[in-house]
Amino acid sequence: MKVTFISFMGSKNLGDLLIVNQLEKELLGGCSIERYDFNLRKYVSEDNQSQLKYPYIENEKKRKLKQFYNDNLRKKTFLDLLHTLRVKKQIDFNVSNSNFELDIQKSDFILVGGGNAIFDLTPHSDSGYKFKKIIDIAKKYDKKVFVTSIGIGPFQNEKQVQKTREILSQAYKVTLRDEKSYRYIKDISNKPVLSIDPVFLMEENQINDIKVPNEKLTIGICVIDLLLNKVEVGINNKYLNDLQKTIKKLSNDYQIILFSTDYKDYAAVDLVYKQFKNEPNIRKVELKNFEDINELYQTIDFLIGARMHSLIIAAAKGVPFIGLSWQDKVDQMFKMIESTNDVFDINNLEHKNDQLLQRLREKINNLEAEKIKLRNIKINNKLLFKENIRIINDLKASIKV
Numbered sequence: 001m002k003v004t005f006i007s008f009m010g011s012k013n014l015g016d017l018l019i020v021n022q023l024e025k026e027l028l029g030g031c032s033i034e035r036y037d038f039n040l041r042k043y044v045s046e047d048n049q050s051q052l053k054y055p056y057i058e059n060e061k062k063r064k065l066k067q068f069y070n071d072n073l074r075k076k077t078f079l080d081l082l083h084t085l086r087v088k089k090q091i092d093f094n095v096s097n098s099n100f101e102l103d104i105q106k107s108d109f110i111l112v113g114g115g116n117a118i119f120d121l122t123p124h125s126d127s128g129y130k131f132k133k134i135i136d137i138a139k140k141y142d143k144k145v146f147v148t149s150i151g152i153g154p155f156q157n158e159k160q161v162q163k164t165r166e167i168l169s170q171a172y173k174v175t176l177r178d179e180k181s182y183r184y185i186k187d188i189s190n191k192p193v194l195s196i197d198p199v200f201l202m203e204e205n206q207i208n209d210i211k212v213p214n215e216k217l218t219i220g221i222c223v224i225d226l227l228l229n230k231v232e233v234g235i236n237n238k239y240l241n242d243l244q245k246t247i248k249k250l251s252n253d254y255q256i257i258l259f260s261t262d263y264k265d266y267a268a269v270d271l272v273y274k275q276f277k278n279e280p281n282i283r284k285v286e287l288k289n290f291e292d293i294n295e296l297y298q299t300i301d302f303l304i305g306a307r308m309h310s311l312i313i314a315a316a317k318g319v320p321f322i323g324l325s326w327q328d329k330v331d332q333m334f335k336m337i338e339s340t341n342d343v344f345d346i347n348n349l350e351h352k353n354d355q356l357l358q359r360l361r362e363k364i365n366n367l368e369a370e371k372i373k374l375r376n377i378k379i380n381n382k383l384l385f386k387e388n389i390r391i392i393n394d395l396k397a398s399i400k401v
Helices: 014-027 060-071 077-096 100-106 129-140 158-168 179-185 233-250 263-273 290-299 308-317 328-336 346-364 367-400
Strands: 002-007 032-037 109-118 144-152 173-176 218-222 255-259 282-284 302-305 321-325 343-345
Touching (some): 014 109, 014 144, 077 129, 129 144, 129 158, 144 179, 158 179, 179 328, 218 290, 255 290, 290 308, 302 308, 308 367, 321 346
Parallel strands (some): 002 032, 002 109, 218 255
16 A cells, blocks of 8 residues: 655654654554655655754854844745745745655555644744645545644634634544644544644653662753744743753752754753753763664653653653643643643743742652653553544555455
8 A cells, every 4th residue: 555644754853753753653554655744845765763963053143144034024024925935835846846746646545744733933824835735636636635643833813723724624534632733623524533642652661770879860851942943032041041040950969961852952952061061960962863862761760851752752751751831832742641730831940940840859759650650641642542543544444445
């Protein structure tokens, strides 16, 4: 059976690559797969584990220009419209200069997912356009499109919401990874289903609880560079300074490992780490592939995470955690696992630091109970994901007939 699979192919974010890996593992076993990224570019490598190169260095002048563009120029209506037009034209160009339409024609069905796939941060952006392009071509050849495990939102206006609803209503089936995404489209005609992020299904850590007597526990801290998400420089600097104060307090009692699941965050990781590089209890780890992720999560006893997938990996692998929320999708993840007391606003660390540290110590003092809680969450998440498996099996059966 042949499938065109559209997802985060070739991403430099290990969380995105884990989504790809898990969806293929859970839903596309035994299929012949043609892979495309969300810009509808052909992905030619058979290896989804990108070997990331460090250090990530972005030209400082280029970085400042990009920040100025996002903070000022992008907010102008004309430039926002122009930016959106350029993105659409690039997608059209990618389709026209590849075998995308031919691969759709030859496929038995199309799988699209997961991650935060449709969201608009400016009034005139049109992130749903790529989905419209996919579905329109699929309809041309009477092919079914299964949109799985996606996140939707935020949006800037009702027009963007309605366009998303209209586009997704034309898919064969849609499953959503969180409650808020589900609420946007729950009443459209193809009856969307609430599911979970597939990274929750990663294999658990092997049992390795042997500790040297009196050895300090290890806390992993996933740092995010908020500048990558169109946040103003001053806000990013304040968050990093507040985080450094938290780390300083923790380093007296714990070993600390600084990292990120997105290599572009390492500009921020390095800014934090340079304040502590002479501290024996604090070190930095660069994650380049899935093996590095498995090794890190085997090493740490607890996680403070800003990247959402750093938290989801922890949940899957049985590592207790606390989250730093910088976007609503992080809050939604904690709602899904009924742990809203374990997430703190990243922009309010200065005032919530004592509460965060108190919650961390409560959880560390009850590590075994926390691990049991995570095992129960994983059992529930597997049940939630089963609807995706049922849909894909029904789809395959209908095609065989």
